[in-house]
Amino acid sequence: MIKSFEEYQKEGIVKRVKINGERAKSLAIESERKIRSLNKRMEKLGIDNENANDYVEYCYDIIMHLARAKLSLDGYSAGGQGAHEAEVSYLRELGFSENDVQFADQLRYFRNGIMYYGKLLDKEYAEKVLEFLNKIYPKLKQLIKAIE
Numbered sequence: 746m747i748k749s750f751e752e753y754q755k756e757g758i759v760k761r762v763k764i765n766g767e768r769a770k771s772l773a774i775e776s777e778r779k780i781r782s783l784n785k786r787m788e789k790l791g792i793d794n795e796n797a798n799d800y801v802e803y804c805y806d807i808i809m810h811l812a813r814a815k816l817s818l819d820g821y822s823a824g825g826q827g828a829h830e831a832e833v834s835y836l837r838e839l840g841f842s843e844n845d846v847q848f849a850d851q852l853r854y855f856r857n858g859i860m861y862y863g864k865l866l867d868k869e870y871a872e873k874v875l876e877f878l879n880k881i882y883p884k885l886k887q888l889i890k891a892i893e
Contacts, residue, residue, distance in 0.1 A: 747850045750838050753823065753831035762822040769814040773889050776810035779803055780882065787875075797871035798859050804878040805856040808849065811885035812836060818889060829853055839888055841881065848877055 753759040783803045790796055812832050816823065823831040833849045841849075852874060858864030 747830055747834050747846060750831065750834045753827060753834060756827070758825055758827045758831045759821055759823045761820055764820045765817040769817040769889060772810045772814035772817070773886075776807050776814070779807045779810070780878075783807070792868050792871055792875070794865075794868050797866045797868050798864075800871045801852070801866055801874050802856055802859060804874045805852050807878060808852070808881065808885065809833075811882070811889060812839075814889045815839060815885070829857075836881075839885075841884070845877075845881060849881075852877070 750759065783800065786796070786803075787800070792800060809829070809832060812835055816832065816835055821835070823829075830850065830853070833846065833853055836846045836849055837843070855864060855866060855870070859866065
């Protein structure tokens with residue numbers, strides 16, 4: 746179970762910082778670029794076991810870029826061990842359901858498995874992740890719309 750955002754603050758993983766609109770804008774632009782690239786790849790290649798890991802990584806990056814953009818707009822920064830978990834936990838603060846937060850944390854866990862342990866994911870999981878992205882992306886975009 747992922748901890749509360751407040752717990753990450755108490756542990757010093759999350760700190761109050763000056764609002765950084767430029768960083769937020771840059772992250773939002775990169776998220777938008779990645780989602781366009783993802784959609785092009787899916788159109789051309791479809792989804793299969795061969796590209797499942799790639800799509801999962803793309804989805805994680807897209808979601809987390811927007812979460813980090815919102816953190817920056819709200820005057821927070823996460824760093825050190827536990828930073829990614831803290832960023833995921835911020836989704837609760839943004840009004841996402843506990844199921845969404847837990848799925849995002851699972852996504853974080855599996856993405857780390859890909860990056861550091863050679864974990865291979867399958868088409869079915871990639872499809873679930875893409876469905877999740879399509880569900881939460883519009884809400885995340887809306888939360889940072891003011892900077893565009």
